[in-house]
Amino acid sequence: MEPIVEMKNVYKRFGGIHAVDDMSLDMYPGEVVGLLGHNGAGKSTFIKMLSGAYSMDAGEIFVDRKPAQISNPIDAKDLGIETIYQTLALADNLDTAANIFFGREILTPWRALDEAAMEHAAIQVMRRLNPAFSKFHDPVRNLSGGQRQSVAIARALQFNARIIIMDEPTAALGPQETQMVADLIRALKREGIALVMISHDLHDVFDLSDRISVMKNGRHVWTGSTEETDKDEVLQMIILGKRPDGSYAPGILADENA
Amino acid sequence: MEHSGKADRKSFGARYQALANTLQLDTRLIAMLGAVICIWLFFDVFSGGLFLSPRNLWNLSVQTSVTALLATGMVLIIVSRNIDLSVGSLLAFLGILGGFAQTELLPLEGTHTWWLSILLMVIVGCLAGALQGWLIAAFTIPAFVVTLGGLMFWRGAGWLFTQGRTVTPLDTTYSDYGSGFIGETYSWIVGVVGFVCLVAISFWKRRRRMSLDFEVKPIAVEVAILAISAVLIAAFVWTMNSYDLPRSEIGRGIPAPVLITIIVVCVMIYIANMTRFGRYIYGFGGNPEAAELSGINTRHVVILSFMLIGGLTAIGAVISTARLNAAPLSIGQLLELQVIAAAVIGGTSLSGGIGTILGALIGAVLMQSLQNGMVLLGVQSAPQQMIMAGVLIFAVWFDVIYQKRRR
Ligand SMILES: Nc1ncnc2c1ncn2[C@@H]1O[C@H](COP(=O)(O)OP(=O)(O)OP(=O)(O)O)[C@@H](O)[C@H]1O
Ligand SMILES: [Mg+2]
Numbered sequence: 001m002e003p004i005v006e007m008k009n010v011y012k013r014f015g016g017i018h019a020v021d022d023m024s025l026d027m028y029p030g031e032v033v034g035l036l037g038h039n040g041a042g043k044s045t046f047i048k049m050l051s052g053a054y055s056m057d058a059g060e061i062f063v064d065r066k067p068a069q070i071s072n073p074i075d076a077k078d079l080g081i082e083t084i085y086q087t088l089a090l091a092d093n094l095d096t097a098a099n100i101f102f103g104r105e106i107l108t109p110w111r112a113l114d115e116a117a118m119e120h121a122a123i124q125v126m127r128r129l130n131p132a133f134s135k136f137h138d139p140v141r142n143l144s145g146g147q148r149q150s151v152a153i154a155r156a157l158q159f160n161a162r163i164i165i166m167d168e169p170t171a172a173l174g175p176q177e178t179q180m181v182a183d184l185i186r187a188l189k190r191e192g193i194a195l196v197m198i199s200h201d202l203h204d205v206f207d208l209s210d211r212i213s214v215m216k217n218g219r220h221v222w223t224g225s226t227e228e229t230d231k232d233e234v235l236q237m238i239i240l241g242k243r244p245d246g247s248y249a250p251g252i253l254a255d256e257n258a
Numbered sequence: 259m260e261h262s263g264k265a266d267r268k269s270f271g272a273r274y275q276a277l278a279n280t281l282q283l284d285t286r287l288i289a290m291l292g293a294v295i296c297i298w299l300f301f302d303v304f305s306g307g308l309f310l311s312p313r314n315l316w317n318l319s320v321q322t323s324v325t326a327l328l329a330t331g332m333v334l335i336i337v338s339r340n341i342d343l344s345v346g347s348l349l350a351f352l353g354i355l356g357g358f359a360q361t362e363l364l365p366l367e368g369t370h371t372w373w374l375s376i377l378l379m380v381i382v383g384c385l386a387g388a389l390q391g392w393l394i395a396a397f398t399i400p401a402f403v404v405t406l407g408g409l410m411f412w413r414g415a416g417w418l419f420t421q422g423r424t425v426t427p428l429d430t431t432y433s434d435y436g437s438g439f440i441g442e443t444y445s446w447i448v449g450v451v452g453f454v455c456l457v458a459i460s461f462w463k464r465r466r467r468m469s470l471d472f473e474v475k476p477i478a479v480e481v482a483i484l485a486i487s488a489v490l491i492a493a494f495v496w497t498m499n500s501y502d503l504p505r506s507e508i509g510r511g512i513p514a515p516v517l518i519t520i521i522v523v524c525v526m527i528y529i530a531n532m533t534r535f536g537r538y539i540y541g542f543g544g545n546p547e548a549a550e551l552s553g554i555n556t557r558h559v560v561i562l563s564f565m566l567i568g569g570l571t572a573i574g575a576v577i578s579t580a581r582l583n584a585a586p587l588s589i590g591q592l593l594e595l596q597v598i599a600a601a602v603i604g605g606t607s608l609s610g611g612i613g614t615i616l617g618a619l620i621g622a623v624l625m626q627s628l629q630n631g632m633v634l635l636g637v638q639s640a641p642q643q644m645i646m647a648g649v650l651i652f653a654v655w656f657d658v659i660y661q662k663r664r665r
Pocket of ligand 1: 045086
């Protein structure tokens with residue numbers, strides 16, 4: 001199968017910090033990739049270059065085998081790439097519909113905001129995620145952590161994404177809601193959407209992902225099928241940068257000895 | 259005994275909140291209207307009926323107009339986490355520019371002089387605002403600093419035009435925009451048109467919501483709200499019409515500055531609530547990072563918001579100089595603080611994201627009512643200032659409590 005997204009040899013520095021240092025990743029339709037790594041490993045920074053939030057210092061991104069210029073979030077969204085950010089990126093003072101459509105509002109023919117249409121669509125999409133949700137007129141500040149997360153996920157679903165990036169989508173969720181997101185991920189997978197899921201919950205990752213990719217200190221450690229590894233091996237990769245074959249990721253040993 | 263009393267009060271508050279929620283009313287706005295009414299009644303009683311006389315209310319409305327007009331723009335500025343300290347100074351500059359254009363550039367008392375000079379003021383006002391907005395957005399210089407610079411700069415620039423000489427008299431047609439009024443008939447027409455628009459908007463909204471199977475307010479509530487608005491509009495027009503011209507029975511009707519302010523308020527309410535730009539202002543104020551990640555061009559939003567307040571400042575300059583029939587350098591001194599205070603009293607939060615146009619309007623009315631009432635009661639200007647300070651701080655304190663209790 002053809003990859004839908006290829007990110008090749010991506011670099012990103014913040015001042016002296018090499019946040020992402022030669023990282024590559026491919027994504028395929030209908031496949032979930034679990035992106036793993038320590039706190040500060042560079043996972044969020046890496047995917048933010050795909051979402052257009054950061055620009056790459058070096059590297060290439062191909063979408064459908066064609067080089068893609070992603071220099072801002074609009075470019076990414078135009079390519080069908082939606083992101084659920086770790087911080088959720090919600091405007092706390094706006095209500096659910098306003099957040100889902102933030103930046104992509106539905107307008108009436110005379111170019112005013114079509115609140116009713118947006119609320120209508122918001123109700124539809126929220127029903128998929130959180131059937132009990134009813135606080136459509138509250139600012140999202142008044143919602144629980146799980147409800148806020150649902151709103152952030154709804155924003156990604158609303159626009160027929162082809163690629164969905166989830167940066168710790170279940171961090172604030174209870175067991176029931178986590179189950180709901182897991183079901184949702186499986187449903188999206190069946191629809192042929194490519195998903196990247198960042199998570200610290202190994203159980204979830206092993207449960208949901210087809211492939212696993214591990215980062216450490218901004219570098220790529222290992223990528224492979226979920227079936228050919230286990231939790232212990234993955235933990236070793238996350239913590240020590242030690243691959244299943246016993247080798248170490250480049251630059252890791254040097255760092256440890258220094 | 260004491261215990262049950264407390265419980266009762268609490269449940270009343272809760273019940274009131276629940277009622278307001280079902281009716282979809284803004285409790286804070288209603289509380290503020292209540293405060294304004296209390297202030298009015300207080301001053302009326304202690305001024306022996308002077309305060310609520312048509313003449314005083316007419317004057318009060320004129321006095322409020324410039325502050326209210328600018329406060330509507332300031333709300334959007336503050337909501338998007340900025341501040342504009344330059345409005346008073348820019349207003350003086352634009353006033354002098356207008357006066358200069360009328361006396362030096364354009365034919366004296368020419369047919370087109372009045373509107374050409376107003377157009378010039380509005381364009382320069384927008385440009386000045388946009389310049390400040392650009393400095394803030396493109397170079398991330400804090401708005402406080404840029405507009406503090408504006409505060410010092412613009413009045414000085416006004417001085418350069420005229421070497422400090424007050425331009426007077428101004429064009430007669432132009433002066434009408436400050437001291438004119440539209441007469442009884444037109445006032446009623448304005449009132450009726452306003453009411454018809456309100457009815458049309460609520461009808462349209464209701465139909466739209468019903469077509470999507472949404473919950474709507476009970477029809478009785480809708481009608482009651484419209485009826486109340488009708489009464490308020492009628493009372494307003496009637497009051498304006500009851501202030502007669504000297505030695506006659508002919509009422510003056512709505513003053514030109516007030517009419518301008520009403521139009522501006524309507525336009526600003528539309529911009530704030532019904533346009534993308536308004537939505538982005540609020541969203542950016544709520545979470546700038548979210549706005550950025552949503553792909554919103556936050557620079558443009560900031561520049562546009564300052565351009566808008568620049569244009570409003572020009573309109574304010576027209577009203578204030580036309581009212582005086584002169585453009586002195588000292589005009590609009592400390593106006594920026596009044597405008598900010600009106601917005602803040604009206605519930606605008608300085609930490610961004612929260613504030614309404616209507617709130618700012620009521621804030622401006624509240625402040626001006628206090629000032630006007632204290633003058634009627636013979637309070638001197640020093641204690642006046644001190645009392646206003648107390649009101650400002652009380653209003654913000656009230657807001658803090660209110661916001662906490664809502665959670
Ligand atoms: N905007 C920024 N400016 C400066 N440094 C940054 C910025 N964003 C991230 N970093 C740094 O880059 C490194 C990688 O951070 P990143 O957020 O990508 O890690 P992460 O893998 O997502 O971690 P976590 O699991 O905690 O979310 C860290 O050292 C972080 O401090
Ligand atoms: Mg992260």
